[in-house]
């Protein structure tokens with residue numbers, strides 16, 4: 001699969017760089033308008049206008065904002081941009097899955113612009129965007145490649161929202177844009193290219209709760225991007241105290257990375273379990289505000305050969321989840337170089353899945369998507385780094 005590397009453009013100068021308004025919350029847009037001396041009585045109306053242009057129409061240029069006066073458009077263009085993170089690399093799988101490596105703006109004079117991943121998974125009736133909430137992750141789950149990356153910082157809500165904006169532009173998912181023809185992108189009058197969001201990219205979203213919640217509010221705002229919160233899923237490794245807050249303050253769908261049914265094993269796979277063991281975690285799920293049979297919690301379970309994949313563990317999983325409105329997602333392990341695990345055999349996954357299915361959970365195995373480009377979570381970043389190193393060697 002060809003992987004194109006865009007030529008490295010120099011990071012924008014800091015701190016003179018203009019701020020981008022694309023991805024901001026209403027409150028942040030109001031502050032930006034105040035900073036250019038917009039009269040207080042106009043702020044609400046101006047925010048509504050910018051909101052409509054940025055999030056509903058997908059404007060790329062202040063000049064297009066025809067209901068805003070020419071004078072104000074000129075000031076906006078002088079002080080701000082509508083820039084989005086640059087796509088440093090894009091891979092398109094034969095099944096239409098797309099993986100993007102995005103370069104963020106530098107946050108200070110030392111920062112060269114961090115890179116994050118974002119994956120788009122099309123299906124016939126939906127398109128799911130998997131977004132990152134942090135650069136890297138502090139949690140070191142033993143089977144996850146992201147946890148091995150050194151650089152870690154929280155993304156701002158603007159950086160989270162901008163992943164959706166980049167995807168929608170790239171997929172021609174704003175008025176007047178055409179869908180790409182090189183991959184399977186769902187089409188049809190009322191099917192959006194991006195209809196669902198999952199926070200399953202890099203990072204632990206509940207360690208960056210405020211920005212994740214603000215981003216969800218922007219993504220779900222009915223006057224703009226308009227994605228229902230029922231189509232936005234936050235996945236957590238189990239930050240128990242933040243689960244209740246997420247439900248009460250914001251209310252998206254919840255996914256729990258369970259991966260083991262005994263504390264001893266989960267302590268090893270998901271070290272956060274030592275702080276918040278399985279019993280506490282499941283209690284928080286039972287109490288998740290808004291949970292019901294119509295709003296089930298997804299339990300993710302990565303299939304690791306000979307580690308957590310026995311029939312007894314499948315039966316225990318079903319027993320543990322009794323009474324919680326739940327869906328179960330069995331994820332074939334994505335290997336990465338040096339990973340201490342292998343993916344369970346297909347027969348073992350089937351046997352596990354049959355037990356879960358017989359207990360009343362529908363179609364629990366997540367079909368691996370984009371296998372040809374997505375050898376593992378966190379892989380595009382390292383593959384791109386390798387390619388870049390090779391490119392450097394070639395010119396030296």
Ligand code: SAH
Pocket residue numbers: 137143144145199200201202203204205235236237256257300302331332333334335336376377
């Ligand atoms: N930090 C959050 C969200 C990001 S990880 C969390 O842990 O839930 C998203 C999902 O990918 C999690 O269920 C995680 O356990 C899973 N995952 C990580 N590495 C994986 C791998 N190599 N193979 C399969 N699933 C993996």
Ligand code: SF4
Pocket residue numbers: 137138139140141144145146147201202203204237257
């Ligand atoms: Fe972090 Fe999630 Fe990976 Fe664990 S699985 S290291 S919490 S990104």
